[in-house]
Amino acid sequence: MKKWLALVLTASLLTGCSGNMASKEKEDKDIKDLEKVSVVLDWTPNTNHTGLYVAKEKGFFEEEGLDVEIIMPGEAGADQLVASGKSQFGVSYQESITQARVQGVPLVSVAAVIQHNTSGFASPVAKNIASPKDFEGKTYGGWGSPVEKAVIESIMKTENADVNKVDIVSTGDSDFFTSVKRDIDFAWIYYGWTGVEAELRNEKINMVYLTDYSDKLDYYTPVLATNEKMIKDNPDTVEAFVHAASKGYQFAIENPSEAADILLKSAPDLDADLVKKSQEWLAPKYQDDASRWGEQKLDVWKNYAEWMTENQLLEGEFDPEKAFTNEFLPK
Missing domain, CATH: 3.40.190.10 (Periplasmic binding protein-like II)
Structure with a gap:
């Protein structure tokens, strides 16, 4: 009886092993395919x-x-x-x-x-930048692309504001929160990431969304x-x-x-x-x-x-x- 049981168990194990091996081979083949x-x-x-x-x-x-x-x-x-x-x-x-x-x-x-474009210009509430007109006399920090000035100018024109009254500087690798604690007043962000992070930090910001001022920027x-x-x-x-x-x-x-x-x-x-x-x-x-x-x-x-x-x-x-x-x- 013990000998028979041992043979059954051995056969069962071999069947299980061969089944696992077949499954593994199929998986490997599927990956190769x-x-x-x-x-x-x-x-x-x-x-x-x-x-x-x-x-x-x-x-x-x-x-x-x-x-x-x-x-x-x-x-x-x-x-x-x-x-x-x-x-x-x-x-x-x-x-x-x-x-x-x-x-x-x-x-x-x-x-x-x-x-839709979820980006816009963000600033701490204390900077009092609620619209493109408020960019005048402020410092923008970005990555030095000609597109940035063009976008700023484009939405400022909707309020008859002058882009030449904005100081545009490059901030390199500095993030938004670091930059606005130094010498930057506003920056271009995606609200879905940096704006949400501001919420979690409990740092209140104003957003000037591009799509609020130009359909072409959507x-x-x-x-x-x-x-x-x-x-x-x-x-x-x-x-x-x-x-x-x-x-x-x-x-x-x-x-x-x-x-x-x-x-x-x-x-x-x-x-x-x-x-x-x-x-x-x-x-x-x-x-x-x-x-x-x-x-x-x-x-x-x-x-x-x-x-x-x-x-x-x-x-x-x-x-x-x-x-x-x-x-x-x-x-």
Whole structure:
């Protein structure tokens, strides 16, 4: 009896082992069958990127046949890596793609991460900057781009204010909270991150949103991008990536708390309270009034390019119809 029992147990163990081995082999085969691609971020991980991390964690990329690596931009930057084909996909912005296109760089936006521009000029309440007119006599701290002065001037004109009365300086790597405690009065921020952080710090700020003063400044920022070669040679891969990303962002819209946990799992150094509150704030902003997440409108691309041309920021011909596409979004 003992001998028979031992034989049964041995057979059972062998069957279990062979079953586990078969399962492992199938898993390894499935992984090998996946197409390896990468998506490069525009910055360190934050809630603009949550949908990508959700798509990876929840297996949405795998369901579409992709093995996706999410990578940091490094010195080259996301646009350069995507344009050169060193990364198949990247997080970009309408403004940078517009400038790239007129220089012959074949970047294409395939989805709007956030439907409307949530950025604006922030300042501590004590600075008494409630509108563009109040920029006069104040110091703006930024990163030294010609676009900054043009945007400031553009919205100041709506109140007949003079941009030449603004002191514009570069603050380098200093963050908003450090800068305004020194010699800066206001800075350009995304409310969904820095504004939310101000709330958590209990530091009251005034916001002058770009979209309150100009429809042409309601551009897509950020977007998911690829290059023309990927679209031409690997349209199925582009569609698979966009479909999976769409599922990821849709999940983040419907489950902001769980989505925040997924981002924190991949980027544990982030402030958990900030991620949670930022995710909650952004959840309804991803799709907003669009018929589906990721949708882009031709007028938005035309309007911003016109604004850039009017402000002498765009040299060369720009074809908005080639700068973006909705064809890879889920129907």
